[in-house]
Amino acid sequence: MEASSGNFGGGAGGGGGVQASIGGRYALALFELAADAPNGAGSIDAVEASLAAVRQALDESADFRTLTTSPVVARGQAAKAVLATADRLGVDPTTRSFLGVLAENRRLGQLPAIIRAFRQLAARYRGEVTAEVTSAHPLDGDQVDALKQQLRQRVGRDVNVDLAVDPDLLGGLVVRIGSQMIDSSIRTRLNALSSAMKG
CATH class of the missing domain: 1.10.520 (Peroxidase; domain 1)
Incomplete structure (x- = not known):
């Protein structure tokens, strides 16, 4: 030791x-x-x-x-x-x-x-991009594979996903690749809608 x-x-x-x-x-x-x-x-x-x-x-x-x-x-x-x-x-x-x-x-x-x-x-060693993925519920293997495929098409190379769960998302996903964020969560859409209505 x-x-x-x-x-x-x-x-x-x-x-x-x-x-x-x-x-x-x-x-x-x-x-x-x-x-x-x-x-x-x-x-x-x-x-x-x-x-x-x-x-x-x-x-x-x-x-x-x-x-x-x-x-x-x-x-x-x-x-x-x-x-x-x-x-x-x-x-x-x-x-x-x-x-x-x-x-x-x-x-x-x-x-x-x-x-x-x-x-x-x-x-990075394998030449992949890492995406930090936060979901409202745990993703199963098929969902992870489908997500990887979509992200691969988007960024043009293999994507490794780092999964986390946040029940407060109210459904949807938040995906961060480097400084880029792809947010499809209901909470964010509701917040955006609320802000637009106040404006």
């Missing part, structure tokens, strides 16, 4: 201007470690899949969210619990070590930002 900690610590500090945020620096360290593995692309895919499982666990488990965000959970206790969760989720060894390092450094609260930044790095 100490060896892993050294690798991650060095990589995180060496991120420079590529990723300015704390989450971005940790994501860059994890990405570099995966890319430097003997099976670079395969390792990146494995870490990305593991992080997706962690993201799902954060979305679905209030206990796991509390573990990663509560300042009162002792460092050793957080590390032990997060590694047990990692084993339950079946994450790859690189991601498991990384989660342990985050717990030891009290950075588990950065997980959502780290996962988002890693996905962007992996997408």
Whole structure:
């Protein structure tokens, strides 16, 4: 574990201007470690899949969210619990070590930002564009595939989607690709209509 900690610590500090945020620096360290593995692309895919499982666990488990965000959970206790969760989720060894390092450094609260930044790095590595998609309800596999196809036609290249759910949207989607936002949510249309009526 100490060896892993050294690798991650060095990589995180060496991120420079590529990723300015704390989450971005940790994501860059994890990405570099995966890319430097003997099976670079395969390792990146494995870490990305593991992080997706962690993201799902954060979305679905209030206990796991509390573990990663509560300042009162002792460092050793957080590390032990997060590694047990990692084993339950079946994450790859690189991601498991990384989660342990985050717990030891009290950075588990950065997980959502780290996962988002890693996905962007992996997408850029594969020549994809990343779209941040927020929907009122979870999308099923067919809906995600259809959305990817529509976005691919719009931007002219493969699109990797980062999914989030916001029940306040009242239906529809909000899609952000870089600085471009495509908003088809009912709430936004209602707000626009309300503004137009006031004008």
